Amino acid sequence: MWCQRLAWLLRGRRGSTGHRWLWLPRGPGPVLAVPARGHPTAPASPCCAWQLHRDHLELRYGSTVMRLDFVWLRDHCRSASCYNAKTKQRSLDTASVDLAIQPQAVRVDETTLFLTWPDGHVTRYGLEWLARNSYEGQKQQVMHPRILWNAEIYQQAQVPSIDCRSFLETDEGLKEFLQNFLLYGIAFVENVPPTKEDTEFLAKRISIIRETIYGRMWYFTSDFSRGDTAYTKLALDRHTDTTYFQEPCGIQVFHCLKHEGTGGRTLLVDGFHAAERVLRQAPEHFELLAKVPLKHEYVENVGGCHNHMIGVGPVLNVYPWNNELYLIRYNNYDRAVINTVPHDVVRRWYHAHRALTAELRRPDNELWVKLKPGKVLFVDNWRVLHGREAFTGYRQLCGCYLTRDDVLNTARLLGLQA
Numbered sequence: 001m002w003c004q005r006l007a008w009l010l011r012g013r014r015g016s017t018g019h020r021w022l023w024l025p026r027g028p029g030p031v032l033a034v035p036a037r038g039h040p041t042a043p044a045s046p047c048c049a050w051q052l053h054r055d056h057l058e059l060r061y062g063s064t065v066m067r068l069d070f071v072w073l074r075d076h077c078r079s080a081s082c083y084n085a086k087t088k089q090r091s092l093d094t095a096s097v098d099l100a101i102q103p104q105a106v107r108v109d110e111t112t113l114f115l116t117w118p119d120g121h122v123t124r125y126g127l128e129w130l131a132r133n134s135y136e137g138q139k140q141q142v143m144h145p146r147i148l149w150n151a152e153i154y155q156q157a158q159v160p161s162i163d164c165r166s167f168l169e170t171d172e173g174l175k176e177f178l179q180n181f182l183l184y185g186i187a188f189v190e191n192v193p194p195t196k197e198d199t200e201f202l203a204k205r206i207s208i209i210r211e212t213i214y215g216r217m218w219y220f221t222s223d224f225s226r227g228d229t230a231y232t233k234l235a236l237d238r239h240t241d242t243t244y245f246q247e248p249c250g251i252q253v254f255h256c257l258k259h260e261g262t263g264g265r266t267l268l269v270d271g272f273h274a275a276e277r278v279l280r281q282a283p284e285h286f287e288l289l290a291k292v293p294l295k296h297e298y299v300e301n302v303g304g305c306h307n308h309m310i311g312v313g314p315v316l317n318v319y320p321w322n323n324e325l326y327l328i329r330y331n332n333y334d335r336a337v338i339n340t341v342p343h344d345v346v347r348r349w350y351h352a353h354r355a356l357t358a359e360l361r362r363p364d365n366e367l368w369v370k371l372k373p374g375k376v377l378f379v380d381n382w383r384v385l386h387g388r389e390a391f392t393g394y395r396q397l398c399g400c401y402l403t404r405d406d407v408l409n410t411a412r413l414l415g416l417q418a
Helices: 070-075 127-133 135-139 151-157 164-169 171-184 196-203 271-281 283-291 343-360 404-413
Strands: 018-024 048-053 056-061 064-069 105-108 112-116 122-126 186-190 218-220 236-239 251-260 266-270 294-302 305-313 316-319 324-328 367-369 376-380 384-388 394-402
Touching (some): 048 105, 056 127, 064 070, 064 135, 070 122, 112 127, 122 127, 127 135, 151 367, 164 171, 171 404, 196 251, 196 394, 271 283, 271 324, 283 343, 376 384, 394 404
Antiparallel strands (some): 105 112, 112 122, 186 376, 236 384, 251 376, 251 394, 266 367
């Protein structure tokens, strides 16, 4: 075992860009903001280094370099007077924090950052917590782990359907179902009694049902009782639903109660898989589809149904800090007049849209499923596009929309990352 003693004289000139630079190898005791000494190191903890700037602390922990604003550090204090650990809510009034605040003292031990503020209040942060919750740490993480798929990938994965009784009566069955759904964007439950009431009971196991202009539980045949192509026998191209809502419905439930005829297979396409291919082949197309807002519109005047819905948003929606795709809004039926795109952008947008459409329409991306009575399909409407081949005969479907927040809430309570 050997050790090397290191010391830096801290320069404290106010107004300089970088006040202090301090390397902090793992050591047995705290290190103060005074000339530092290195201590024998062990591989158990990542090395840490920090540097004070005029308005922020630069902290290196392992491979993560974080830039932590002083206001942010004061605002996120987890002390008992600033944060209610029982309710997981902030107690500190953010508007009371001095926007020019600077710590009076800073020290770091092998696991914790300590900051003393001008009023004497002490804030403590675990270095692991900072690495996870800093902007730089979040850039390295994904919010929602997924498996992107085409038809071959999904079929080879042999993702099991969940039995209705296991889904309804056991946490293990529910958790397996939700894990499949989160990873692939689709999941199936088998042996469900083919009634609207049983389908509703099943759906309520994971979420509150989202009531829309189509009601709570929708039930339709090809009678054109609503002003929508879905209420016909015609084929439907791949699309996501309710693009004309400001927040499209998160999850869609389908249950075919009866079909006396031919055709009618359901088409499923992983929109995120197609978008990922566009990102790799033509990142400028991906960027444009993620930035240009479009209007989608639904106008209905059939029978007693009178609706005019407008939703606005880009085709691709990404988290800005890590460019992770979280929603695709793709419906050529309901896209309104394109009047939100200037002349010098519109042609480039059409090229980008064509590139995405070409990927979505690749035959190897198409998963065809025949829905039968007793087999209920759950679809992530923010990710997976669905369609239908034309059919003959009498066909009854029921289903509903689920609130996305509640589905993800159920998943998190079962210990899943969602």
